[in-house]
Amino acid sequence: MSQMPGREAAQHGNRLDPWFDHYAERAHNLRASEIRALFSVVSRPEVVSLAGGMPNLKDLPIERLADSARDLIARNGSVAMQYGSGQGWEPLREQICDVMSYDGIAGADPDDVVITTGSQQALDLVSELFIDEGDVVIAESPSYVGALGVFRARQADVVHVDMDADGIIPQALEDMIHSLRKSGKTIKFLYTIPNFHNPAGVTLSEERRPHIVEICQREHVLIVEDNPYGLLGFGSDPLPALKSYAPEVVVYLGSFSKMFAPGFRIGWAYAPHAVRDKLVLASESAILCPSMVGQMAIGGYLVDYDWYSQVKTFRSMYHERCDAMMKALAEYMPDCTWTHPEGGFYTWVTLPDGLNAKAMLPRAVRAQVAYVAGTAFYYDGRGTNHMRLSFCYPTPEEIREGVRRLSTVVNAEKELVDMFGVGSVPANAHIDVEPTLPTSDN
Amino acid sequence: MSQMPGREAAQHGNRLDPWFDHYAERAHNLRASEIRALFSVVSRPEVVSLAGGMPNLKDLPIERLADSARDLIARNGSVAMQYGSGQGWEPLREQICDVMSYDGIAGADPDDVVITTGSQQALDLVSELFIDEGDVVIAESPSYVGALGVFRARQADVVHVDMDADGIIPQALEDMIHSLRKSGKTIKFLYTIPNFHNPAGVTLSEERRPHIVEICQREHVLIVEDNPYGLLGFGSDPLPALKSYAPEVVVYLGSFSKMFAPGFRIGWAYAPHAVRDKLVLASESAILCPSMVGQMAIGGYLVDYDWYSQVKTFRSMYHERCDAMMKALAEYMPDCTWTHPEGGFYTWVTLPDGLNAKAMLPRAVRAQVAYVAGTAFYYDGRGTNHMRLSFCYPTPEEIREGVRRLSTVVNAEKELVDMFGVGSVPANAHIDVEPTLPTSDN
Numbered sequence: 001m002s003q004m005p006g007r008e009a010a011q012h013g014n015r016l017d018p019w020f021d022h023y024a025e026r027a028h029n030l031r032a033s034e035i036r037a038l039f040s041v042v043s044r045p046e047v048v049s050l051a052g053g054m055p056n057l058k059d060l061p062i063e064r065l066a067d068s069a070r071d072l073i074a075r076n077g078s079v080a081m082q083y084g085s086g087q088g089w090e091p092l093r094e095q096i097c098d099v100m101s102y103d104g105i106a107g108a109d110p111d112d113v114v115i116t117t118g119s120q121q122a123l124d125l126v127s128e129l130f131i132d133e134g135d136v137v138i139a140e141s142p143s144y145v146g147a148l149g150v151f152r153a154r155q156a157d158v159v160h161v162d163m164d165a166d167g168i169i170p171q172a173l174e175d176m177i178h179s180l181r182k183s184g185k186t187i188k189f190l191y192t193i194p195n196f197h198n199p200a201g202v203t204l205s206e207e208r209r210p211h212i213v214e215i216c217q218r219e220h221v222l223i224v225e226d227n228p229y230g231l232l233g234f235g236s237d238p239l240p241a242l243k244s245y246a247p248e249v250v251v252y253l254g255s256f257s258k259m260f261a262p263g264f265r266i267g268w269a270y271a272p273h274a275v276r277d278k279l280v281l282a283s284e285s286a287i288l289c290p291s292m293v294g295q296m297a298i299g300g301y302l303v304d305y306d307w308y309s310q311v312k313t314f315r316s317m318y319h320e321r322c323d324a325m326m327k328a329l330a331e332y333m334p335d336c337t338w339t340h341p342e343g344g345f346y347t348w349v350t351l352p353d354g355l356n357a358k359a360m361l362p363r364a365v366r367a368q369v370a371y372v373a374g375t376a377f378y379y380d381g382r383g384t385n386h387m388r389l390s391f392c393y394p395t396p397e398e399i400r401e402g403v404r405r406l407s408t409v410v411n412a413e414k415e416l417v418d419m420f421g422v423g424s425v426p427a428n429a430h431i432d433v434e435p436t437l438p439t440s441d442n
Numbered sequence: 443m444s445q446m447p448g449r450e451a452a453q454h455g456n457r458l459d460p461w462f463d464h465y466a467e468r469a470h471n472l473r474a475s476e477i478r479a480l481f482s483v484v485s486r487p488e489v490v491s492l493a494g495g496m497p498n499l500k501d502l503p504i505e506r507l508a509d510s511a512r513d514l515i516a517r518n519g520s521v522a523m524q525y526g527s528g529q530g531w532e533p534l535r536e537q538i539c540d541v542m543s544y545d546g547i548a549g550a551d552p553d554d555v556v557i558t559t560g561s562q563q564a565l566d567l568v569s570e571l572f573i574d575e576g577d578v579v580i581a582e583s584p585s586y587v588g589a590l591g592v593f594r595a596r597q598a599d600v601v602h603v604d605m606d607a608d609g610i611i612p613q614a615l616e617d618m619i620h621s622l623r624k625s626g627k628t629i630k631f632l633y634t635i636p637n638f639h640n641p642a643g644v645t646l647s648e649e650r651r652p653h654i655v656e657i658c659q660r661e662h663v664l665i666v667e668d669n670p671y672g673l674l675g676f677g678s679d680p681l682p683a684l685k686s687y688a689p690e691v692v693v694y695l696g697s698f699s700k701m702f703a704p705g706f707r708i709g710w711a712y713a714p715h716a717v718r719d720k721l722v723l724a725s726e727s728a729i730l731c732p733s734m735v736g737q738m739a740i741g742g743y744l745v746d747y748d749w750y751s752q753v754k755t756f757r758s759m760y761h762e763r764c765d766a767m768m769k770a771l772a773e774y775m776p777d778c779t780w781t782h783p784e785g786g787f788y789t790w791v792t793l794p795d796g797l798n799a800k801a802m803l804p805r806a807v808r809a810q811v812a813y814v815a816g817t818a819f820y821y822d823g824r825g826t827n828h829m830r831l832s833f834c835y836p837t838p839e840e841i842r843e844g845v846r847r848l849s850t851v852v853n854a855e856k857e858l859v860d861m862f863g864v865g866s867v868p869a870n871a872h873i874d875v876e877p878t879l880p881t882s883d884n
Contacts, residue, residue, distance in 0.1 A: 017716030018690055019664055022630060024574045024596075030723040054525055062519040070512035077504040081705035083496055117559045117707070117729040124728045128595075132466045149727045153570075154466075188464060222461055248460055263523035265559070265733040274459030281472040285591045286566045286728070287559040291707040291736055 025133075029152045048402030050325075050389040051370040053198070053345055055258050059313050061305070068300050076296060084292040086284035088115025088268070092299040096268050099302070100254065103230055104240030105270070112270055114279045115290045119228060119255035119267030124150050125282045126189075126224055126251055126269065131156045135188045136180055140168060142348070142377030142386070144198045144226065147191055151379070156188070158379035165339065167194060167204030170211045177219045189222040189251075194242060196229040196344025199377050199388035203342055206239050213245040228255040228267075231311045233343035234319035248272050256298050258345075259311050264294035318345065324396035325389065328403035333410060338389075345392035348374075350385060351410065354417040357387040359424040360409060369405040467575075471594045490844030492767075492831040493812040495640070495787055497700050501755050503747070510742050518738060526734040528726035530557025530710070534741040538710050541744070542696065545672050546682030547712070554712055556721045557732045561670060561697035561709030566592050567724045568631075568666055568693055568711065573598045577630045578622055582610060584790070584819030584828070586640045586668065589633055593821070598630070600821035607781065609636060609646030612653045619661045631664040631693075636684060638671040638786025641819050641830035645784055648681050655687040670697040670709075673753050675785035676761035690714050698740050700787075701753050706736035760787065766838035767831060770845035775852060780831075787834035790816075792827060793852065796859040799829040801866040802851060811847040 014020045072080055087093070093110035100108050116122040123146075131137065133155040139147065141160030151158050159180065162172040173190070180187055192212075194204035204212065216223050225242045243252040255267040269279055283290075301307060322341055329338050329349070338349040349371075351357060358373035374386025389406075391399055413423045456462045514522055529535070535552035542550050558564040565588075573579065575597040581589065583602030593600050601622065604614040615632070622629055634654075636646035646654065658665050667684045685694040697709040711721055725732075743749060764783055771780050771791070780791045791813075793799060800815035816828025831848075833841055855865045 017714075018662075019572075019714065019717055022572055022664060023720070024570070024572055024577070024630075026574075027571045027720055027724075030720055030727065032723060057520050057523055060519070060523070063516060065519060065523075066512045066514075066516035069515045070508045072508075073511045074505060074508035077502070077507060078499050079705075081499055081502070081507075081703035083699075083704045117563075117733070120730045121559075121728060128466070129469045130461075130464055130466055132468075135466070146727075146730065153724065153727045188466075220460075222464060257525075261523035262525045263521075263734040265729065265731070265736075272459075272461065275461055278465070278469055278472055281474060282469075282595065285472065285588075285595045286563060287707065288562045288588065289707070291559070291733055292705040293739070294707075294733055294735065297735070 026153055026155055029155055031149075031152070047365065047368045047370055048394055048398050048405065049370045050391070050394070050399070050402050050406070051372050052393055053390055054393050055262060055314075055345075056317060056393050057261055059317060060261060060310070064305075065301070068304060069297060072293070072296055072300055080293045080296045082292060084289045084295065086289045087280045088113065088290055089292060089295040089299065092295045093268075095299055095302045096254065096270070100241070100243075100252070100270060102308070103227065103238050104244040105252070106244070108270060112273055112276045114269045114271065114276055114283060115295060116267050116269060116283060117287060117290055118257060118262070118265045119226065119253040119269075120146060120150075121283070121286070122253045122267055122269035122279075123147060123224070123226065125279050125286065126253075127151060127154045127156070128282055129275070129278050130188045130222070132186075134186075136185045137188055138173070138176060138190045138221070139379070140192060140197065140200065142199055142374060142383055143191065143379075144193060145372075145376045147226070148377070148379055151191075157185070160378060160380065160382075161190075163197075163200060163202060165202055166208055167197070167202055168192060168208065168212055170208055170215060173212065174215050174219075177215070177221060187221050189224050190216055191224045191226065192242070193226045193229075195227055195238065196232060196341055197346075198229070198344065199346050199348050199372070199374075201339035201341035201344065201347040203239070209240065209242060210245050213242050213249060217246050217249045223250045224253065225250050226253045228253075228258050229344035231259045232315055232318055234315055234322065235342060243270065251275060259314070260298065260301060260307065264291070264297055266290065266294050266298050315343070318343070318392060321391040321394070321396055321399060322347070324399045325391040325403065328400045332404050332407035335414060336410065345390050347389050347391070349387045349389055351387065352414050352417075353385070354421070354423065355410065355413050356384045356423055358384060360413050363413065363424060364406060364409045367405045367409050369402045369409070371406065468595055468597055471597055473591075473594070489807065489810045489812055490836055490840050490847065491812045492833070492836070492841070492844050492848070493814050494835055495832055496835050497704060497756075497787075498759060498835050499703055501759060502703060502752070506747075507743070510746060511739060514735070514738055514742055522735045522738045524734060526731045526737065528731045529722045530555065530732055531734060531737040531741065534708075534737045535710075537741055537744045538696065538712070542683070542685075542694070542712060544750075545669065545680050546686040547694070548686070550712060554715055554718045556711045556713065556718055556725060557737060558709050558711060558725060559729060559732055560699060560704070560707045561668065561695045561711075562588060562592075563725070563728070564695045564709055564711035564721075565589055565666070565668065567721050567728065568695075569593060569596045569598070570724055571717070571720050572630045572664070574628075576628075578627045579630055580615070580618060580632045580663070581821070582634060582639065582642065584641055584816060584825055585633065585821075586635060587814075587818045589668070590819070590821055593633075599627070602820060602822065602824070603632075605639075605642060605644060607644055608650055609639070609644055610634060610650065610654055612650055612657060615654065616657050616661075619657070619663060629663050631666050632658055633666045633668065634684070635668045635671075637669055637680065638674060638783055639788075640671070640786065641788050641790050641814070641816075643781035643783035643786065643789040645681070651682065651684060652687050655684050655691060659688050659691045665692045666695065667692050668695045670695075670700050671786035672696075673701045674757055674760060676757055676764065677784060685712065693717060701756070702740065702743060702749065706733070706739055708732065708736050708740050757785070760785070760834060763833040763836070763838055763841055764789070766841045767833040767845065770842045774846050774849035777856060778852065787832050789831050789833070791829045791831055793829065794856050794859075795827070796863070797852065797855050797865055798826045800826060802855050805855065805866060806848060806851045809847045809851050811844045811851070813848065
């Protein structure tokens with residue numbers, strides 16, 4: 001077959017990309033997250049990764065799930081392997097309403113649920129619906145790296161609202177809304193992870209929840225409540241979702257990735273009715289419909305298995321790992337402070353003054369431990385003296401060893417800073433970006 | 443739990459949607475396709491639907507596929523149910539390169555393949571990367587309704603380039619590019635379905651292929667080649683893809699939905715390297731990663747089954763159905779003209795002068811037959827005297843009966859027009875929108 005030379009096209013664009021001059025403005029806002037840069041490192045077996053956010057699936061009943069998969073295809077293959085509704089399979093939307101009742105959302109309407117390719121797609125669709133260039137999204141300080149990426153791709157201006165150990169500080173939120181409006185900004189929504197925050201590891205207290213909702217309702221600011229970890233509290237049952245206080249003010253995002261498994265890529269949005277309408281249209285435009293195989297597999301899991309017992313098994317496992325991390329931090333890193341998660345996957349560590357987590361990363365990798373530097377979780381370059389440590393995937397022994405290794409790096413770095421006033425230089429250039437390895441973070 | 447009244451929020455927005463004043467500009471461009479409006483009708487068992495685009499899965503070896511699904515989870519469950527790479531599972535990307543070799547794409551690089559939630563997502567991502575508000579996309583006349591929806595959501599200006607029985611007319615394309623540029627427009631890409639066009643049912647001839655590519659290369663217009671039906675030609679093997687002539691000029695979109703099954707929602711883009719880079723970032727932002735279960739199920743199918751024989755079985759089935767439709771049209775609708783597909787799912791019917799397919803639809807539904815009116819496939823309101831008929835899903839007998847019923851409606855309508863000069867009034871108000879039924883069209 002005749003191959004035409006690509007030279008003519010290459011006169012346009014630039015040397016590396018003949019289409020460089022064709023991209024939409026928003027395309028220039030896409031960038032690899034700092035987390036992705038770590039994957040080449042994290043995948044080496046000798047490295048203890050405290051970086052990733054992959055749920056630990058070791059406790060799932062694989063053999064039984066395999067039989068369920070066979071039954072699904074044998075009995076309903078012609079439905080499961082066909083196109084489905086853009087909004088999602090109705091029986092699963094009903095089951096999702098049951099799942100949300102554990103978050104204090106009573107009597108949810110399946111008609112207001114939209115099933116998506118993971119809750120990431122739900123977040124992307126909400127952003128597509130609401131964000132014009134330059135609009136403000138308020139997010140916690142710090143916030144989920146994958147959300148910041150979505151907001152950046154939509155050319156939003158993200159401002160971070162302060163948190164403490166009880167989550168968003170209501171007065172800080174209120175002041176921020178007023179001050180943004182005074183300066184003429186258009187606020188589109190508050191993006192928040194109230195439970196077992198990624199990366200901060202804190203939970204919005206029950207006392208503050210109605211207060212936050214009331215502020216947003218009064219100020220007419222939509223809340224996007226992202227709740228992937230809500231069922232994974234170590235102690236008691238979940239606190240009531242923000243959605244439960246004022247359904248019309250909140251788009252709730254849920255996910256099966258952490259309470260079951262991410263491989264089916266099934267999440268959802270539960271939205272005010274008019275927003276739901278638009279979400280369905282946007283999702284049909286984006287993917288036509290979510291996978292019927294995935295939806296029916298999850299539906300079967302919720303019916304045929306004692307899924308809430310499985311959630312409790314996950315809770316114990318993650319609790320044990322979190323305890324291991326807390327103990328190791330106390331033992332090995334007395335010069336740091338960190339949050340004390342009551343659930344989820346992460347703790348947020350504050351380094352001694354003058355230490356730069358990003359600059360320190362190559363040393364950590366040499367010491368065979370990985371983490372994510374705090375800067376990944378800010379829109380504005382902050383976070384240099386923070387790191388996110390995850391305790392979801394490694395064993396308690398590995399966690400202990402990982403923190404021990406990390407402490408040697410932190411201590412050495414601290415000595416440098418104490419002696420010379422500066423630590424390592426920024427590290428970007430030292431880390432290979434390896435995009436073909438798992439994007440395990442969520 | 444305390445429920446706050448929604449009244450305060452409702453003072454903003456409008457009566458039906460408190461967030462009406464919050465949407466992004468692009469959100470107002472989302473609208474339900476004319477096809478979706480048909481679903482309530484199409485799902486009635488007494489109606490012969492010549493409207494949908496669902497592939498016919500009856501010939502798939504369901505029992506064997508059920509066993510494969512069990513084996514997949516039993517042997518690789520911890521990988522299949524986990525997060526995967528944003529770009530897609532490498533073994534499947536390699537297999538996709540083999541699949542594309544049937545389209546004349548030799549030596550494709552798996553590193554330039556991005557796996558997506560159906561090829562619809564690939565199209566959405568390409569549009570996100572390239573389209574700024576007001577940019578021009580050139581599409582065939584008519585074009586795929588789902589693509590027009592994506593372009594509309596991205597606020598593109600779509601212009602339709604003329605086709606004849608051999609596909610896009612090269613001179614028309616060249617003239618259009620020149621005239622658009624003369625009027626100061628920015629052309630972002632040509633969107634084309636070269637094989638067994640949806641809805642037109644025509645195929646770009648082998649002679650024209652290098653010519654179309656040469657024009658786009660010379661004019662520096664990117665080609666987005668959408669090829670879901672390429673393997674489903676009734677006669678010989680596929681014509682060479684546009685991508686095979688000048689890889690740097692073409693983003694090729696492929697899908698397993700028609701050559702295997704849509705329920706896994708697995709498609710792909712095969713793009714110039716620099717574009718691929720950005721597609722991966724955009725896809726990670728949109729969904730983190732495609733379903734590993736879906737990817738590994740498809741990968742297993744390609745390895746363990748004689749998938750090309752299955753494609754040939756599909757070809758014969760669709761060929762038989764197409765023949766049934768061609769014969770029925772010739773017998774019952776001598777006043778119409780239609781295209782003669784050599785593959786795929788659709789034929790494009792031109793009604794006698796003065797007939798309006800959209801206005802006629804309620805009568806057709808009363809006569810228990812459904813189709814899609816031609817206006818769905820234009821950005822500019824054209825297509826009133828056209829309809830798309832699909833032959834993929836109903837049996838040959840049903841197709842014959844459906845066309846017979848349709849002919850009674852067309853003939854009655856023609857009598858009206860011949861007598862009074864006008865036919866039925868436009869029909870929108872008569873059709874219920876039923877969004878919870880399958881979005882079967884692609």
